[in-house]
Amino acid sequence: xxxxxxxxxxxxxxxxxxxxxxxxxxxxxxxxxxxxxxxxxxxxxxxxxxxxxxxxxxxxxxxxxxxxxxxxxxxxxxxxxxxxxxxxxxxxxxxxxxxxxxxxxxxxxxxxxxxxxxxxxxxxxxxxxxxxxxxxxxxxxxxxxxxxxxxxxxxxxxxxxxxxxxxxxxxxxxxxxxxxxxxxxxxxxxxxxxxxxxxxxxxxxxxxxxxxxxxxxxxxxxxxxxxxxxxxxxxxxxxxxxxxxxxxxxxxxxxxxxxxxxxxxxxxxxxxxxxxxxxxxxxxxxxxxxxxxxxxxxxxxxxxxxxxxxxxxxxxxxxxxxxxxxxxxxxxxxxxxxxxxxxxxxxxxxxxxxxxxxxxxxxxxxxxxxxxxxxxxxxxxxxxxxxxxxxxxxxxxxxxxxxxxxxxxxxxxxxxxxxxxxxxxxxxxxxxxxxxxxxxxxxxxxxxxxxxxxxxxxxxxxxxxxxxxxxxxxxxxxxxxxxxxxxxxxxxxxxxxxxxxxxxxxxxxxxxxxxxxxxxxxxxxxxxxxxxxxxxxxxxxxxxxxxxxxxxxxxxxxxxxxxxxxxxxxxxxxxxxxxxxxxxxxxxxxxx
Amino acid sequence: xxxxxxxxxxxxxxxxxxxxxxxxxxxxxxxxxxxxxxxxxxxxxxxxxxxxxxxxxxxxxxxxxxxxxxxxxxxxxxxxxxxxxxxxxxxxxxxxxxxxxxxxxxxxxxxxxxxxxxxxxxxxxxxxxxxxxxxxxxxxxxxxxxxxxxxxxxxxxxxxxxxxxxxx
Ligand SMILES: Cc1cc2nc3c(=O)[nH]c(=O)nc-3n(C[C@H](O)[C@H](O)[C@H](O)COP(=O)(O)O)c2cc1C
Ligand code: FES
Numbered sequence: 048x049x050x051x052x053x054x055x056x057x058x059x060x061x062x063x064x065x066x067x068x069x070x071x072x073x074x075x076x077x078x079x080x081x082x083x084x085x086x087x088x089x090x091x092x093x094x095x096x097x098x099x100x101x102x103x104x105x106x107x108x109x110x111x112x113x114x115x116x117x118x119x120x121x122x123x124x125x126x127x128x129x130x131x132x133x134x135x136x137x138x139x140x141x142x143x144x145x146x147x148x149x150x151x152x153x154x155x156x157x158x159x160x161x162x163x164x165x166x167x168x169x170x171x172x173x174x175x176x177x178x179x180x181x182x183x184x185x186x187x188x189x190x191x192x193x194x195x196x197x198x199x200x201x202x203x204x205x206x207x208x209x210x211x212x213x214x215x216x217x218x219x220x221x222x223x224x225x226x227x228x229x230x231x232x233x234x235x236x237x238x239x240x241x242x243x244x245x246x247x248x249x250x251x252x253x254x255x256x257x258x259x260x261x262x263x264x265x266x267x268x269x270x271x272x273x274x275x276x277x278x279x280x281x282x283x284x285x286x287x288x289x290x291x292x293x294x295x296x297x298x299x300x301x302x303x304x305x306x307x308x309x310x311x312x313x314x315x316x317x318x319x320x321x322x323x324x325x326x327x328x329x330x331x332x333x334x335x336x337x338x339x340x341x342x343x344x345x346x347x348x349x350x351x352x353x354x355x356x357x358x359x360x361x362x363x364x365x366x367x368x369x370x371x372x373x374x375x376x377x378x379x380x381x382x383x384x385x386x387x388x389x390x391x392x393x394x395x396x397x398x399x400x401x402x403x404x405x406x407x408x409x410x411x412x413x414x415x416x417x418x419x420x421x422x423x424x425x426x427x428x429x430x431x432x433x434x435x436x437x438x439x440x441x442x443x444x445x446x447x448x449x450x451x452x453x454x455x456x457x458x459x460x461x462x463x464x465x466x467x468x469x470x471x472x473x474x475x476x477x478x479x480x481x482x483x484x485x486x487x488x489x490x491x492x493x494x495x496x497x498x499x500x501x502x503x504x505x506x507x508x509x510x511x512x513x514x515x516x517x518x519x520x521x522x523x524x525x526x527x528x529x530x531x532x533x534x535x536x537x538x539x540x541x542x543x544x545x546x547x548x549x550x551x552x553x554x555x556x557x558x559x560x561x562x563x564x565x566x567x568x569x570x571x572x573x574x575x576x577x578x579x580x581x582x583x584x585x586x587x588x589x590x591x592x593x594x595x596x597x598x599x600x601x602x603x604x605x606x607x608x609x610x611x612x613x614x615x616x617x618x619x620x621x622x623x624x625x626x627x628x629x630x631x632x633x634x635x636x637x638x639x
Numbered sequence: 640x641x642x643x644x645x646x647x648x649x650x651x652x653x654x655x656x657x658x659x660x661x662x663x664x665x666x667x668x669x670x671x672x673x674x675x676x677x678x679x680x681x682x683x684x685x686x687x688x689x690x691x692x693x694x695x696x697x698x699x700x701x702x703x704x705x706x707x708x709x710x711x712x713x714x715x716x717x718x719x720x721x722x723x724x725x726x727x728x729x730x731x732x733x734x735x736x737x738x739x740x741x742x743x744x745x746x747x748x749x750x751x752x753x754x755x756x757x758x759x760x761x762x763x764x765x766x767x768x769x770x771x772x773x774x775x776x777x778x779x780x781x782x783x784x785x786x787x788x789x790x791x792x793x794x795x796x797x798x799x800x801x802x803x804x805x806x807x
Contacts (some may be wrong), residue, residue: 054769055766056766056767056781057768057770057771057781057783058778060768060771060774060781060783061771061783061784076684081693090772091768092770094770094771143689200770215769217803231765231767232764233727233728233765234724234726234727234728234729234764234765235728235769236729236765236769237765237767237768237769240767271765272710273722273763273766273767273776274767275779310669310670311669311670311673312708312711313669313672313673313710313711314708314709314763315708315709316764328666329666330665330667330668330669330670330704331664331668331704332703332707333707333708348666369663374640377675381676382799389769389770390770391727391728391731391772392727392731392732392772393731394730397769397770413693415699429727432727439653447659448783463727463769465727465731465769467731471731479727483764488643489707499738521658556673561728578740618776
C-alpha cells in the first residue's frame with residue numbers, strides 16, 4: 048500500500064507538510080507501505096488530503112482535513128493491513144461527488160501522480176504524445192489535429208490555438224520562440240499554479256509539441272513571482288526531462304532540439320498581456336506593444352513567437368493521444384473541450400473544477416460547489432477577474448461558452464469564479480477592481496492611466512456616502528471612453544466590473560447615492576450603529592471601551608450612541624454580551 | 640520616508656557571481672535585480688549604479704525597470720516580509736479585517752517596516768491559495784483561513800523567533 052499526501056501550496060498552507068513529516072517520522076523501514084506526495088487534486092476545501100492506494104494504484108481511501116493527531120491511527124491501520132479502520136476519517140460521499148461531476152483533461156494527473164518523479168508521469172502514458180509527434184507526424188499534421196480539437200486559448204481571450212501556431216509556423220525565420228504564460232494575474236484564479244505544481248511534465252510535453260509544430264528551438268515559461276513552489280517544481284521537472292532525453296539536443300533521436308528556461312515575473316499584472324510579457328522577457332518595463340505586428344511575426348527579440356497559457360498547453364498531450372475529435376465531442380457548438388475554474392469566495396466546496404463547456408453556472412456553483420456557505424442566499428458570481436464581471440442569480444443558467452458569457456458583459460477569462468452572498472457590496476466590489484486596475488495600469492495610455500483613477504475616485508465617494516446625482520452616468524461615460532482609448536486588454540476591459548454591476552445591481556448604486564445606504568452593510572462610512580432598547584442592560588462596558596467616547600448612559604440605564612462621534616469601528620458590537628447593538632446599512636432604517 | 644536608510648557603501652563584490660552569470664546582456668536585467676534583492680534584501684542605489692555600468696545600460700534605465708515591478712524594494716525591508724493577499728477571494732472573505740489587525744498590532748501601514756526591523760507588510764494581489772482565503776505569506780510559508788486573532792498569534796510566534804535569533 049501507499050500513503051500519498053497532497054502537497055500543493057494550498058495543501059501545505061492547510062498543514063499538509065506537518066502531516067507528511069509526522070508520517071515519515073513514525074514510519075519504520077520494515078513497514079509494508081510507502082509514503083509519497085502529490086499535487087493539488089482541487090478539493091481544496093478538504094485540505095490536507097491523504098490518500099491510500101493499493102499496490103495496483105487503485106484508490107482505497109481518501110481522507111480529508113487530516114491533522115497530525117490522526118497520523119498514528121493511519122499508520123496503525125496500515126500496519127494491521129486493516130484500512131477499513133480509517134473509515135471515520137474518510138471524506139463523505141457528498142464531498143466525493145465534487146470530483147465525480149467533473150471531466151478532467153488539463154487536470155487529469157493533478158493530485159494523482161507524484162510531480163517530483165518523472166517516472167510517475169511516464170507510467171501514466173507521459174511523453175507518449177511527444178514520441179508520437181516526433182516519430183510520425185509532420186508539424187502541419189499536429190496543427191491540423193489541434194484545429195480539429197477546436198482548442199481555444201485558456202488564458203482569457205479564447206483565440207483558436209491552431210491559428211496562432213499556424214501563423215508562427217509560416218512566419219519566415221530560423222529562430223522562433225515558444226513562450227508559456229504562467230503569470231496567472233487574475234487574483235482569485237490558481238489553476239495554472241496547480242498544473243505546474245501538480246503535473247509539470249504535461250506542461251513541458253505540451254510546450255515541446257507546440258515548439259515542434261511552429262519550429263521553435265527555444266522555449267520560456269514566465270512564472271508569477273508569488274509562486275515560489277511552482278518555480279522549484281518546474282525547475283526540477285525540467286532537469287529530469289533533460290536527463291531522460293525528452294528535452295535538449297536531438298530529442299529521442301528525432302533531430303528536433305528544444306530547451307526550456309524559466310523566467311520569474313516580478314509582480315506586474317499587465318505582464319500577463321502577451322506583448323507586455325515580451326517586453327518584460329527582454330528585460331524592460333512591461334509596457335504593451337501596438338498590435339499588429341502580432342507576436343507570431345514580431346515577438347521575443349523581434350523573432351516569431353507564440354504565447355500560450357499553461358492550461359492551454361496542459362490539454363495538448365491529451366489531444367494528441369486521444370485525437371482532436373474526442374476533444375471536440377465535448378462542449379458546445381462554439382466552445383470545445385473542458386475549462387478549469389477556481390471556485391472560491393462564499394462557496395461551501397471551494398477548489399478547482401474542470402467541466403465540459405456547456406455546463407451552467409448553476410451546476411458548477413450548486414451541484415459541484417454545494418452552494419453558499421451557511422446556506423445563505425446567492426447574490427453574485429464574479430468571473431473573468433479584473434476584466435470580467437459580476438453576474439446575478441437571474442443569469443445562473445448561463446452556459447460556460449465563450450459567446451454566452453460575453454453576451455452577459457462578463458468574459459470566460461482565465462477561470463476565476465468568486466461567489467458572493469448578501470454580505471458583499473457590489474459597489475465596493477467594483478471599487479475593489481478599479482483600485483486594482485488603476486494601480487496596475489502601466490501608464491502608457493492616458494485613458495487607462497487617468498480614466499481608471501477618476502472612476503476609482505467616483506466609486507470611492509459613492510461608498511463613502513458622498514455620491515452625487517449624475518455619478519452613475521459619469522461612470523458609464525468614462526467606461527466607454529476608457530474602452531475606446533486603451534491600447535491593450537487591460538484598459539479595454541477595466542470598466543467591465545463597473546458596467547456589469549451597474550447593469551445588474553443598479554439599485555445598489557442608487558441606494559448608496561440617493562439613500563446613503565449600503566444594503567450589504569459593508570461600506571463602513573454609511574453604517575449606523577444603534578443600541579436596542581429592549582436588549583441593553585446598561586452594563587456600561589461599551590461606554591467605557593468606546594475609543595472616541597461616543598457612547599453615553601448611566602449604569603443600569605439604556606445607553607445611546609452619539610452618531611457624530613462614532614467612528615464605526617465595531618468594537619462595541621464585539622464587546623456587548625447582550626447583542627444589544629444593531630448595525631444598519633444607512634440612517635434611513637435607523638431612524639425608523 | 641524622509642530619512643533614507645539606504646547605505647551607500649555596499650559590498651559590491653557580493654553580486655560578482657550574479658553579474659558573471661547574467662551580466663552579458665541587458666535582457667537579463669530583471670533576473671539580475673531579483674538575485675540582487677535576494678542578496679541585499681532590497682535594491683540599494685549604489686548597487687543599481689554598479690549593475691547599470693556592468694550591463695552597459697544607464698542607472699536611469701535600470702531604475703526605470705526596477706520601479707515598474709512591485710517585487711522590488713528600494714528601502715531595507717524587515718526580517719520577515721508579510722505578504723498579505725488582497726486578491727478577489729481574500730477580499731470577499733474579509734482580508735481588510737486582517738490588514739487592520741496587522742497594522743494595529745505592528746503600528747505600520749502597507750509598505751512600511753517596524754522600527755525594530757522585524758516586520759514589513761506588503762499587500763499583494765493573489766498568492767494562489769484562494770480556497771483558504773484570507774491568506775498571507777511570511778518567509779515563503781502560506782497561512783490560510785486567517786482571523787484577526789489567528790493572525791496576531793502567528794505574528795507573535797515570528798516575533799519570538801526573530802528576537803531569539805537576534806540574541807544569538
Ligand atoms: C491585462 C491582461 C492580463 C493578462 N493576463 C494573463 C495571464 O495572467 N495569464 C494568461 O495566460 N493570459 C493572460 N492574458 C492573455 C494574454 O494576453 C494572451 O492572450 C494569452 O496568454 C494567450 O494564450 P492562450 O491563447 O493560450 O490563451 C492577459 C491579457 C491581458 C490584456
Ligand atoms: S485571492 Fe487571496 S490567495 Fe488568491
